[in-house]
Amino acid sequence: MKEEDIRELELRAILEASNDNIVIADGKGKVLRVSPNCYSIYGMKTEELVGKTADELEKMDVWSPSVTKRVLQDKKEVQVMQHTLTGRSVMATALPVFDEQGEMIRVISFSHDLTELRQIKEDYEELRAKMEYYQSEIQELRDKDQHMDGIVLKSKELSNVWQLIHRVAPSDATVVFLGESGVGKNVFARAIHDKSNRSKEAFIEVNCGAIPETLFESEMFGYEKGAFTGANKEGKPGLIELANKGTLFLDEVGELPLNLQAKLLKVIQEKKVTRIGGTQTKQIDFRIIASTNRDLQEMVREGKFREDLFYRLNVVPITILPLRERKDDLLQLCEFFLDMFNEKYKTDKVLHAATINEMLDYSWPGNVRELENLMERLVITTENRVIYPSALPFHTKESQSEVFELETEELPEQADNLQEALRDVEIRWLKRAYRQYKTTYEMADYLGISQSSVVRKLQKYGINS
Structure with a gap:
């Protein structure tokens, strides 16, 4: 077999085996050879392409732009993105072939179909956009859940408390919240009720430290008509009766006197109540939630709190940390209360960074209640839109001169412009x-x-x- 026949076979094998589309043109752009797979890309058969010039095929929109035409003009390798008659996108690379005299005798182009790759990219972009949307939706739902009724759950400690509340809420287990005054124990107690099977029934809150001892029995157990001087002529149901099928929340239960603790324990054990002056016993179905800022175990050791009542209440103890120990929640609460009072009073107040720093350094003995009251005060009383550190009640003169001078600063008079x-x-x-x-x-x-x-x-x- 002649050498030229062997080269012909080699060239044909290369054209047929290549995954790329190969087009060979002469020095004037006339197509001499194409690989068989060009039809799927350009929409024209081999015999329809051969013999036409690159310029003619460009005008027919077989490919646009023509990479062969660019090589003929620039006399160097060129790479372009082409759009074909079949609506595909291909990356075309063409290079010139020169003879010994430097004349361009051939232009060989290779094109790779990127349509599927482009589609994959578009699908990916669409999927990423959907993911971002879903993530924002999830975050919005999470934020809404974390800001329910003023509860902010930025810190890990409070998030764990919230998860525990979700677990115990469906049960009838007695829960006791432990923590300093003002940390929001009553808000968490209400959350348990709202997430329980009793949510449609009454939530009765009793502040055990606010009811005088002489009135406690009548308020808790109720009384029949004529039970005592000054009593309602029709009688009155007690708070325990009103909590039937619902939740009875005993706030500051550590303030209960010992003699009343015994009576309360009996009601909790038997779930029965008898009104003062009455003889009929009523069966009451209620769930107990309690809270205290006292150390009940220490009170038991001191004989100030009944041990049996302690164990009745201490089924699921949940400790709420003070605000000074969860600074992540402090920032979120500032934002929450600021937005709430801005909306309430139709203002647009913002906290200066130095103000936030001082608030982070403060110990917050009144906890969340103190913070809420302070934010309302700041929104109402500050004149400027920006709330500076000097507006804080715990702000000192030393920090005023050292931390923030801008409030009273004026532009330097010596400035020429x-x-x-x-x-x-x-x-x-x-x-x-x-x-x-x-x-x-x-x-x-x-x-x-x-x-x-x-x-x-x-x-x-x-x-x-």
Whole structure:
């Protein structure tokens, strides 16, 4: 077999075996050979392509733009994205072939079908958009759940409490909430009721420390008409009766006197109540939830709280940490109460970063109740839109002069123009941030600019030198 016949076989084998679409044109752009798989890409058979020029095929929209035509013009390798007659997208690469005299005698192009890849990319982008949407929806639902009735669950500790509440709510187990005053024990007690099978029935809240001892029995157990002087002529049901099929919440149960603890224990054990002055016993179906800011176990050791009542109440103890021990919740609660009171009083107040820092350093002895009251006070009483540290009741003069000077600062009179004045103000802000924060990331968050900008500006003004 002749050498030229062997080369012909080799070339034909390459064209037929290639996964890419190969088009060979002469030095004037006339198509000489094409690989057999071109039909699926360009929509024309081999014999229809051969003999036509690249320019003619471009005008017929077989491919657009023509990579062969570009190589003939630029006389170098060219790569373009083509759109074909069949609506496909292909990446076409063409290179020139020169003879010994430097004349271009051939243009060989290779094109790879990217239609499926483009479709995969579009599907991926669509899927990513859906995922972002679903994630935002999930986060919105999670945030709504975490802000129910003022409950904010940013911290891990409170999130664990919330999960425990979800687990115990469907049962009738007695729950006792332990924690300082103002941490929101009554809010969590209400949440258990709302998530229980008794949610459609009454939630009766009894502040055991607020009812006088002389009136406690009549308030709790009720009385029949004429039971005592000054009693309602028709009689009155007690709070325990009113909690029938619902929930009885005993707030500050540690304040109960010992003699009343015995009577309460009997009602909890038997679920029966007899009104004062009456003889008929009523069966009452209620769930007990209690709360206290006292150490009940210590009170039992001191003889101030009945041991049997303690064990009746201490079935599921849940401790709510004070606000000073969950600073993550503090930030979320600030935002929650600020939004709530802004909406209530039709304002648009915001907290300055220095104000937030002082609030984080404060011990919050009154816990969430103190924070809620403070946020309402700040929204009502502050004149400016921005709430500065000086508005805080626990703000000191030392911190006022050291942490925040901007409130009383004026633009420097020695500035000759606006640019110089702005430069001086920028330096003051940077110096203030440099005094207050340890890292450039914290400074960037305080100043509202990027960390790289902080580094650049500190170097520019020599503040960190």
